Amino acid sequence: MRVTEFSARADALRGNAHRAGAAVAAAPRRKEHIRDAAVADILRAAERVFARAGFSGATMAEIAEAANLPKANLHYYFRTKVALYRAVLDHTLSLWLAQTDGIRRDAAPATALAEYIRAKMHLTATHPDASRVFANEMLHGAPQIGGYLRRELKALVDEKSQVIEHWATLGLMDHVDARHLFFTIWASTQTYADFQPQVCAVLGKAKLTRADYERATKQLVRLILKGCGINSKV
Amino acid sequence: MRVTEFSARADALRGNAHRAGAAVAAAPRRKEHIRDAAVADILRAAERVFARAGFSGATMAEIAEAANLPKANLHYYFRTKVALYRAVLDHTLSLWLAQTDGIRRDAAPATALAEYIRAKMHLTATHPDASRVFANEMLHGAPQIGGYLRRELKALVDEKSQVIEHWATLGLMDHVDARHLFFTIWASTQTYADFQPQVCAVLGKAKLTRADYERATKQLVRLILKGCGINSKV
DNA sequence: GTCTATAGCCGGATAGAC
DNA sequence: GTCTATCCGGCTATAGAC
Secondary structure (H helix, E strand, O other), X not given: OOOOOOOOOHHHHHOOOOHHHHOOOOOOHHHHHHHHHHHHHHHHHHHHHHHHHHHHHOOHHHHHHHHOXXXXXXXHHOOOHHHHHHHHHHHHHHHHXXXXXXXXXXXXXXXXXXXXXXXHHHHHHHOHHHHHHHHHHHHOOOOOOHHHHHHHHHHHHHHHHHHHHHHHHOOOOOOOOHHHHHHHHHHHHHHHHXXXXXXXXXXXXXXXXXXXXXXXXXXXXHHHHHHOOOOOOO | OOOOOOOOOXXXXXXXXXXXXXXXXXXXXXXXXXXXXXXXXXXXXHHHHHHHHHXXXXXXXXXXXXXXXXXXHHHHHOOOHHHHHHHHHHXXXXXXXXXXXXXXXXXXXXXXXXXXXXXXXXXXXXOHHHXXXXXXXXXXXXXXXXXXXXXXXXXXXXHHHHHHHXXXXXXXXXXXXXXXXXXXXXXXXXXXXXXXXXXXXXXXXXXXXXXXHHHHHHHHHHHHHHHOOOOOOO
């Protein structure tokens, strides 16, 4: 994947490529709706295609077909394939972050961690393609989102790790390495989307049901809580 | 990735494409060595390139350069790009399997599971590119190795799951869902290769050291054993 | 068995009609 | 703002000299 040289400005990443010039004075509101709907359709289609084929394997023609639009329209809303890919990634990242709210010093470890795991698993079940696009980007060295990982994500994990260490100091749980704990939770939940063929094959099913996700969630919550020395019953 | 229509015969997958015709009677042994060395070089280079770029993103030219060979030689040893990719995958799969030997009814759960986790983590640390090629194949729906997953892998996991259930019946550990336990172990170890950029970013390091892997292994072993109710300290 | 040169195709991007 | 037709670069695969 040779997208490392990507350097377009941020506003080009959200489909505003041509808009800056087009929005002379007061544009009719109807046009805005058309644009928003088209952009939403394209992003949805792109997420699916990028998830299945990766960046290089996906073609603009495939995405256009999935979005029910002529290929040229994609290039109208997103100047390049890389810009479209970035927009899909940005959307995914926005989903990924706001899940850690429950991890606060004044919360109980058992409920906070259990809720976090449940939220992560739920996100995996409801947005498997987003998870796959993200995984693909990681696999190939995170050329697009390396900066985000080192800034926003690191800051967030640093903060939440302190909370977990605080809990351990209070004797509410074992002294674990909080960062590696996060790696385990992320990996164990996202694997149900990223490695779905393997999971399905081993379970002998064509696809995962709601019951499968519930079973996986329940077991993982129990494993993590008990493994961290958190007494959840009482 | 449009490799689903792949249907070459098995012997073409191992670089024997032209050999059947070339090996008229007794071929000189030196030639064999040249071939073996070239094939090994190509496979090594291909693994690296496929891991970094995925199937579609990788180019035969890149692989040729990495293997220090002209591009046409790749097509001599492996008729097509897909055949080369399959060969890399096959090599990876052979690494993946033989790690479960220690999980036997007569073994102690604590040592057997701990050793299994350590072995998996060691494989991740020493063959990160193999892990990434495998992950990439999973992400894209496992078009090449779906059959392997449903046959060999499922059979293996079914067998080992019975062992774990047997241990639980004996009261040596909790009753856990063995299949989901395997998913957690696989995901938690492979994430250090597949999601390495994320791990490095969060830890604030440029690359993972031996000490990082040891720390990760130690924590994961403790988490899993304790989480499964296995008393490892007598 | 090795390599250069090239055929042939495919995909991203765009020009320009409507 | 939408779409058809097309350009152009890059990639796989192979022909054919050595």
